[in-house]
Structure formats: C-alpha cells, structure tokens
Amino acid sequence: xxxxxxxxRREADTYAVFANDxxxxxxxxxxxxxxxxxxSISGGFISPSLGATYPIFTETRLRAT
Numbered sequence: 001x002x003x004x005x006x007x008x009r010r011e012a013d014t015y016a017v018f019a020n021d022x023x024x025x026x027x028x029x030x031x032x033x034x035x036x037x038x039x040s041i042s043g044g045f046i047s048p049s050l051g052a053t054y055p056i057f058t059e060t061r062l063r064a065t
Contacts, residue, residue: 035047035049
C-alpha cells in the first residue's frame, strides 16, 4: 500500500460553516450563533455561541459572551 503523501506532509483538508443572528428585546440584544468545523484528520464538531449586550450609559454597552 503506498504511503499517503498528505500524511507525510501533515496536511489536512478543513472547512467551516456558520450562522449568526441578532435579536432585539427592549434594551437587551441577543446574538446566538452556531458553527460547524470539519477537519480531515480530527473529524467534525459543532460550536454554539450566545452573546448579549445591554446599554448601561448613552454610548456604553455591557457585553457578555
């Protein structure tokens, strides 16, 4: 069986897709998201995320992720 040239060079095929949204509720803004990453060596995995902002002063927002 011939050796895999990519394995010898330690190369991997990778790709990712993601989606984010912005939802407004009164003063609170929620930013949900999801990302799927795939790597030909380690496989695929999903990464969810959630962020929020809240205005604490006229030009200042508190942000949490």
